[in-house]
Amino acid sequence: MQPMQVSSWQQAELNAARWMRHWGYADATARPGGPDSGVDVRAAGALGQVKYQAAQVGRPELQRFVGARPRGSNAQLIFFTGSDYAPTAVAYAEEWSIALFKYGLDGMMTPVNAPARLPRLPPRLPPHPPRQVSRSGSGTGAWSPGSVCSWHRSARSGTRRPTRARSPWTS
Structure with missing residues (x-):
């Protein structure tokens, strides 16, 4: 500066x-x-x-x-x-x-x-969504910019698998 x-x-x-x-x-x-x-x-x-x-x-x-x-x-x-x-x-x-x-x-x-x-940085949200890497074709929950990945247990198999939801930073 x-x-x-x-x-x-x-x-x-x-x-x-x-x-x-x-x-x-x-x-x-x-x-x-x-x-x-x-x-x-x-x-x-x-x-x-x-x-x-x-x-x-x-x-x-x-x-x-x-x-x-x-x-x-x-x-x-x-x-x-x-x-x-x-x-x-x-x-x-x-x-x-x-x-x-x-x-x-x-x-x-x-x-x-x-x-x-020891400055305290102000609390703030990121100016844009975090950069997410696309893992297309992996078959284990590909994700892309604009989506948020969360995990839940499948009721049938008991295994964890990703689910996708819209990012709060996109429309």
């Missing part, structure tokens, strides 16, 4: 969204300039907060971020700053599994704590 230069808070938010998409949150979107309710980047399965400031990030900023997460949500919280984190902020982030990153003016990201080094 090609990071983008960061010279404004808007670029910092857009850069964070690009990194989140790179990490697997394909729908990560930043909306610089609009009301953010404490969340600058939104994705299915993750929320991001971006700070473009010279001051060190403290525990209160992380507490506000946790409070901005919608009720009942288990979205991964990811916090980005161009400055440093106070030790109390890092300890709080560890306790709440908030991934902390520090970005450079060149747009590169550096993980700060353990949750940032």
